[in-house]
Amino acid sequence: MGVQVALLIIAAYLIGSIPTAVWVGKIFFKLDVREHGSRNAGATNAIRVFGWKAGLPVFLFDVFKGWFAVMLAGFFLSDQMNNDQLVFMKIGLAAAVVLGHVFPFFAGFRGGKGVATLLGVGVAIYPVTVWVVLGVFVLVLLVSGFVSLGSMTAAFLFPFIDIFLFRQDNTWLMGLSILVALFIPLTHRKNIRRLIKGEETKFRPTRHGNKPGRPV
Helix, strand or coil: CCHHHHHHHHHHHHHHHHHHHHHHHHHHHHHCHCCCCCCCCHHHHHHHCCCCCCCCCCCCHHHHHHHHHHHHHHHHHHHCCHHHHHHHHHHHHHHHEEEEEEEEHHHCCCCCCCHHHHHHHHHHHHCCHHHHHHHHHHHHHHHHHCHHHHHHHHHHHHHHHHHHHHHCCCCCHHHHHHHHHHHHHCCHHHHHHHHCCCCCCCCCCCCCCCCCCHHH
């Protein structure tokens, strides 16, 4: 079973490494999304640079990557592991797919910030909590206009919502929620600096996408 576990971890990383925004930009727009907007290979920047018609499929696929990678545990190991082992395996797959998205093998290890892929992970592992956290993100985005602030606020509140509101009692899942709260701010370091300086640009996608401009 050890070989099977290793292969699934590698598979999850490679699934996460599919650089959706990069490939969509290069195939359909002849542009590298990492050279425009926020210089980030994520769904939000794809929406900014290419517009909703291209950016929304990028977002949905990045979410799907996270969900599918975690579900591999159930597909292949549900009859070989007890519940605690299966949860631990799902966490390992979650880490692998998010790392793949942030450091994609297929795109020179320059990827996105992992928010959309973490949403997919959340749908697979925290099927109730994730929707409340998503609501927090949307609320902060609508009030502030900053995607980065919405992402970080939702991530910060995630463990509190899961542990105290939904009474999470699995130690591994509690630990994962805390790691998410720490991980997302780390991938948003530049955004934090711009927010502090008052230089962060609000999210205002146009119908057909934006021309290359200042980082947002």
